[in-house]
């Protein structure tokens with residue numbers, strides 16, 4: 706089974722994908738992890754990708770897809786996390802999977818209300834000195850703005866501030882709305898609202914995938 710998991714930054718895709726991989730034995734394919742592994746292994750693709758990464762350029766879709774293809778026929782099934790991000794990527798992924806006779810079985814879209822996302826990300830804080838994570842609502846430092854561990858400054862990352870989150874959401878919507886439409890036009894997309902506790906989101910995700918298995 707090949708599952709594509711889509712969702713905005715902050716929806717908890719990585720966390721849920723790891724959990725799902727642990728509970729089902731499916732292989733979790735995160736393009737970031739694959740890139741790092743290929744670069745570390747100094748594979749041909751890794752060296753090629755490193756050239757782009759070193760100059761700050763995006764690694765071309767064709768290279769990413771070639772990397773993914775090496776893992777896609779895992780008999781345990783694969784879970785694609787955060788890929789494809791654009792329609793061009795989705796089309797080339799589909800073309801190469803269909804050639805291999807391994808089409809995508811299920812697309813799950815994890816959606817989060819923008820207000821909720823802004824709140825979730827803008828309460829995330831970190832110590833500038835020792836990197837200890839805090840949550841300003843559920844797990845704040847004892848003294849506001851001061852790290853419990855080292856006395857360093859606890860701040861919200863610039864890209865987690867409300868204006869930045871809204872901008873990341875806008876970029877995501879522009880790029881990903883067409884990807885969703887693309888998959889919807891081809892068949893089954895399961896929509897889950899990724900609000901609530903990680904446990905309740907995981908339950909929704911498992912159900913969405915379970916129904917996918919049943920209908921195939």
Ligand SMILES: [Zn+2]
Nearest residue numbers: 832835852855
């Ligand atoms: Zn600290």
